[in-house]
Amino acid sequence: LGRIYYYNKMYDEAKKSFQNATLANPKNADAHYRMGLINYMKKKYSEAIKSFDKAIHVKPEFPKAFYSKGLSFMKLNDKSSAIKNLKTAVKQDPKLDRAYFNLGNIFLESKNYREALNYFTKDKQLRPNNPDTNFKIGEAYHEMKSYNNATQFYEKTIELDPQHYQALFNLGLIKYAKKQYNDSIALFQKAANIKTDDHASYYEIGKSYESSGNENKAIESYSKAISINPNYTKAYINLGQLYSKLKLFDKAVEQYKNAVTNNP
Template structure:
């Protein structure tokens, strides 16, 4: 097992100091290989040393500016710092350079959602959902983008799909409740708000939705 693999294994086991030592040794022995800088950069994101991570990804790109994983890593740095416009640019570059994985489409979609551009986010989140149909978070984010784009029937189906993967997903129950309100089925909406609160008693949005529906039904 080479140093990079040893470092990745150490990261999986949360042995971060050991991982850092392996990546550092690789960089020292292979200073012209960008792979070491990328993996070290990913570790630095994990421990929230964003300035150092940026330097490592930029060093990788100075060795090979077409590396999609370096652009993806840099995008993650900006995303973690809530600089969604810069994150968007880096994720787009990663895709342009050939990265075709669910995670990059997810992160690009979420960057656009955070810039209140759901219609632009939609195709990227759809692509992510196609690439990983069993990832609950990806499927949920795709559902959100459909809802924000006012594609209510499609969002309804998507949130049901999320619940088929995880029946205890409180946010999916809440959002399914909202789609039932759009469909003018308040009793069904109330069931899902209640279910969200059963799973997560401090779910403020579900609590507020439940209160509003109960007032609506009381006044009918």
């Protein structure tokens, strides 16, 4: 009954059911585990850890409990405890792909890119066609400035998920860095079409147009970025510099004033 409540997101009812189960049988590892999941879903991460510990005490070989405990520590920003529990999870169950993925994320955030790649690659061996895994490998390579490898995995991500905004955007950044402006514009435009309220794509389109010598399109794109986010200082500065280059000094001064107003 508790599981039915849980899967229907009736967490209070599920919690009561699992509490009764643990009272009736304190060695019911699954009930303790489910209690932990409910506390996790309710963002009570410390309580969740206590429940997972009870489950593990009863059943020491419980990879999903170690995995969920690791996620709880991640939410509490306790990375060392998260790593310890996630590593135990994959030691007990080497096919627990999401544990590899989350280990990779921790090391990526810690800028330990080689270790991140190690875990994302293990995840990819289990889930070769998962777009997020391929994207994360690309991101790790990108941070390592291994642009050809990053390109390969971003392209694979987009092949698997053509609507993957961040892969399109990041690949656009690489194409821009390589001065492949037509490609970068096309990629940023696809990203902008997916996330219509995002100023960053239009700003990058503006930079690509400006670098390719198309000042009018650059002005149009910077202006679009500003219309989406009127507080976007970088777009005002670039627009001001572009107007100065075109000797439209009154317009340039206006944009610089806007930049100062937004970033005094």
